[in-house]
Amino acid sequence: MNLFPRGTLMPFLFACVVAFGVLLPLMMMVTISLNPDEQDILVSMGTLKSFIPEVISFQNYIDVWTDPARPFFRYMMNTAIVTLATLAISITINSMAAFVVAQGSLPGKKGVLLFIVATIAVPAESLVLPQLILAGKLGLVDTYVVQILPGIANALSIFLFFQFFSRIPKDLFEAAELDGFSFFQKYRHIALPLSRPVISAVAILQFLEMWNAYLWPVMVTRGPEVRPLTVAMGAFFGTNQRIPWGDVMAFAVSMAVPVILFFLLMQRQFIASVMSSGVKG
Amino acid sequence: MPSFSNGRSQEVAMLVPAMLCLVLIIVVPFALSVGFSFTDQRLMPRPIPTRFIGVTNYERMFADRLFWQAIGNTVLFTVLVVPFQLAISLTVAMALNAAIPFRGLFRTVAILPLLLPITVVVAIWAVLYRIPTGPLNAVYQLFAGSENYIDFIGGSDTAMVALVVLSAWATFPYQMLIYLAGLQDVPGDLYEAAELDGATAWQRFRFVTWPSLRNVNIFLLIITTIQALKLFTQVSVMTRGGPNGSTTTIIYYLFQQGFTSQKIGYASAISVFFFVAVTTIAVLQRVFLKNEGEA
Numbered sequence: 001m002n003l004f005p006r007g008t009l010m011p012f013l014f015a016c017v018v019a020f021g022v023l024l025p026l027m028m029m030v031t032i033s034l035n036p037d038e039q040d041i042l043v044s045m046g047t048l049k050s051f052i053p054e055v056i057s058f059q060n061y062i063d064v065w066t067d068p069a070r071p072f073f074r075y076m077m078n079t080a081i082v083t084l085a086t087l088a089i090s091i092t093i094n095s096m097a098a099f100v101v102a103q104g105s106l107p108g109k110k111g112v113l114l115f116i117v118a119t120i121a122v123p124a125e126s127l128v129l130p131q132l133i134l135a136g137k138l139g140l141v142d143t144y145v146v147q148i149l150p151g152i153a154n155a156l157s158i159f160l161f162f163q164f165f166s167r168i169p170k171d172l173f174e175a176a177e178l179d180g181f182s183f184f185q186k187y188r189h190i191a192l193p194l195s196r197p198v199i200s201a202v203a204i205l206q207f208l209e210m211w212n213a214y215l216w217p218v219m220v221t222r223g224p225e226v227r228p229l230t231v232a233m234g235a236f237f238g239t240n241q242r243i244p245w246g247d248v249m250a251f252a253v254s255m256a257v258p259v260i261l262f263f264l265l266m267q268r269q270f271i272a273s274v275m276s277s278g279v280k281g
Numbered sequence: 282m283p284s285f286s287n288g289r290s291q292e293v294a295m296l297v298p299a300m301l302c303l304v305l306i307i308v309v310p311f312a313l314s315v316g317f318s319f320t321d322q323r324l325m326p327r328p329i330p331t332r333f334i335g336v337t338n339y340e341r342m343f344a345d346r347l348f349w350q351a352i353g354n355t356v357l358f359t360v361l362v363v364p365f366q367l368a369i370s371l372t373v374a375m376a377l378n379a380a381i382p383f384r385g386l387f388r389t390v391a392i393l394p395l396l397l398p399i400t401v402v403v404a405i406w407a408v409l410y411r412i413p414t415g416p417l418n419a420v421y422q423l424f425a426g427s428e429n430y431i432d433f434i435g436g437s438d439t440a441m442v443a444l445v446v447l448s449a450w451a452t453f454p455y456q457m458l459i460y461l462a463g464l465q466d467v468p469g470d471l472y473e474a475a476e477l478d479g480a481t482a483w484q485r486f487r488f489v490t491w492p493s494l495r496n497v498n499i500f501l502l503i504i505t506t507i508q509a510l511k512l513f514t515q516v517s518v519m520t521r522g523g524p525n526g527s528t529t530t531i532i533y534y535l536f537q538q539g540f541t542s543q544k545i546g547y548a549s550a551i552s553v554f555f556f557v558a559v560t561t562i563a564v565l566q567r568v569f570l571k572n573e574g575e576a
Binding site for chain 2: 004005007008011012014015018019021022023025026028029032042045046047050051093094096097099100101104105106112115116119121122123125126127128129130131132133134149150152153155158182183184187208211212214215218219229230231233234236237243245248249252255256259260263264267270271274275276277
């Protein structure tokens with residue numbers, strides 16, 4: 001069998017280039033994290049030694065996991081709490097609202113839909129300062145709640161659910177009504193079970209957003225009690241001291257690995273979800 | 282009928298939480314932002330009460346050299362990163378859409394950067410860009426045959442380009458996946474017909490693939506542009522707006538003015554400007570591209 005059907009040699013070679021472009025920096029991250037000697041890391045930077053481990057030591061990992069000034073697992077728990085709470089609340093309230101707009105009988109639904117579409121356009125970055133002042137007035141600075149709130153006000157997620165719910169055939173709901181289903185039961189027992197693809201698409205988009213959140217958590221968190229991992233990572237670069245590259249990379253690998261493992265398990269859903277998020281040209 | 286009114290009240294109860302969030306977290310802050318922009322509001326309370334100062338903040342903003350520099354930097358970043366990133370994403374998507382061996386594995390690898398938070402990506406690239414002996418400088422010295430090095434992050438000419446490359450590496454998989462979805466929607470018989478007509482690979486791309494991706498291109502152009510206009514984290518962690526302000530973007534300047542210097546009133550004027558600019562660009566892109574398609 002021919003390994004390369006006609007016209008696939010060039011794409012294959014290009015894919016190899018891309019794979020190297022992605023993997024070499026990642027190999028470097030892992031290699032540096034396994035080198036306990038900061039001096040040696042600096043000396044060997046730019047040679048093959050920073051891409052292929054010569055020594056394998058977990059000293060940097062032990063250091064960053066047990067550093068009391070930068071409590072890795074505390075940060076990780078903070079990130080997990082804020083992310084999971086945001087996803088759970090956001091998906092619940094936004095899918096409920098979307099179901100009302102798509103299948104409900106309230107007057108003024110059109111107006112509500114217009115309002116939702118209009119708020120999609122507002123860039124969150126332009127709101128952080130008044131939000132910070134409000135958070136200060138409400139005594140919410142340096143809490144989990146203040147990090148969760150902006151994520152649950154998510155007009156795009158309402159809109160994605162709305163699109164899906166309005167395409168569900170009406171007769172499904174009519175049959176349920178004959179069985180005595182209330183409006184909420186139709187949402188809970190018919191619409192929601194059908195909407196797993198939307199739920200995972202919304203969850204993944206929002207997860208990526210939370211995972212990259214920086215501006216807002218930098219502004220509203222002060223100490224390690226509620227700070228997320230990303231801000232702790234950024235803080236390595238905040239001082240004028242020499243950057244401990246071994247520790248930085250061990251920290252980076254420690255925070256990246258759980259997400260990458262989860263992705264490898266859920267890869268098919270992940271790819272399908274991201275692909276479906278873009279169909280609305 | 283009791284069940285009818287019961288249904289209505291259920292609907293209201295299901296709608297209200299999300300609407301309340303949108304109002305409290307988006308509409309109220311938006312109104313406050315507009316309001317603050319006409320005052321001398323500070324972040325921390327002061328003994329002197331906040332005063333209404335008319336359009337002074339806007340006058341100051343339009344006369345502020347640093348504000349215009351931030352606009353220029355943001356536009357430069359956007360103009361560089363959008364075509365660069367979309368071209369990479371489309372090329373990779375086409376390669377990974379072909380029937381190559383190990384296609385699944387290649388796709389998995391290509392998605393990895395998207396899973397790294399941007400602060401981790403910055404850490405990786407800070408090493409790659411390092412002077413005098415980082416990996417990229419090692420490659421440069423190998424080809425240049427000299428001991429010179431390029432200060433990628435520390436040079437005013439190169440810092441923005443360094444951020445462009447880093448940002449494209451970090452997020453191209455998202456656009457790539459959307460392109461992949463678009464490529465899979467191109468009808469296969471169009472390619473067969475083109476092949477029967479003896480079309481070259483370039484002609485197949487130019488006359489079959491590219492026109493079929495029109496909607497995908499518009500969607501990606503808009504979201505990639507908006508994403509680029511919001512550039513903040515990379516700047517905040519890696520360059521701190523420098524050197525000499527050459528990487529200070531609008532959002533970074535907004536952060537400096539409003540948070541670091543606590544000038545909420547002035548920063549609110551900047552955020553109102555940012556909102557208007559982003560909305561206008563998104564609408565213009567949509568209108569302009571739609572009209573061209575209909576013509």
